[in-house]
Amino acid sequence: MIRSLVVFCIVLVALGNPKKALVDPCCHNCTLPKVKYYSIDKTFNQCGECCMDPKDYPKFKIFEPGLTLATDNTPCSDHNYGKYVKTETHGIPGILSITLDMYAPNSTRS
Numbered sequence: 824m825i826r827s828l829v830v831f832c833i834v835l836v837a838l839g840n841p842k843k844a845l846v847d848p849c850c851h852n853c854t855l856p857k858v859k860y861y862s863i864d865k866t867f868n869q870c871g872e873c874c875m876d877p878k879d880y881p882k883f884k885i886f887e888p889g890l891t892l893a894t895d896n897t898p899c900s901d902h903n904y905g906k907y908v909k910t911e912t913h914g915i916p917g918i919l920s921i922t923l924d925m926y927a928p929n930s931t932r933s
Contacts, residue, residue, distance in 0.1 A: 848924045849910045850874045851896065861898035862889040870904035873923035883921060899926040906930070 853859050853874035860880070861872045872893070875883065884890050895901065904926040914920030 847910065848907055849922050850924045859893040859896060859898065860890055861893050861902075862887050862891065863899075863902060863904065864889070868928060869908070870899035870902060870926045871923040872899050872926070873921050875921060882919060899924075900929075903929050 850859065850872045856876050856878075857874040858877060859872060860875050860883075861870060863870045877892075880890070880892075891898075897905075899905065906927040906929060908925045908927050910922060910924050912920055912922040
């Protein structure tokens, strides 16, 4: 039981820390069985998109309460987060990790 709790805490901390930044977007088009999910982080004012197998949704929903199934291929842009920033992999590779594209808000005119 204690070992499971320790592993859970390590994964929780790791999912909040980017492990690898990629240069090109990974997640514009998803290949089945993966489908697109997104989450808007109001604290850091960014949106993330990922391709994920729906069977993994419950695992990641624990760490990302705002995780939502996308209804189209541009959920972040649809929510005015259209400026691509970077692609990161969060988590512990081989145990529990996800690669996602991060988007900033669209520029607004003053």
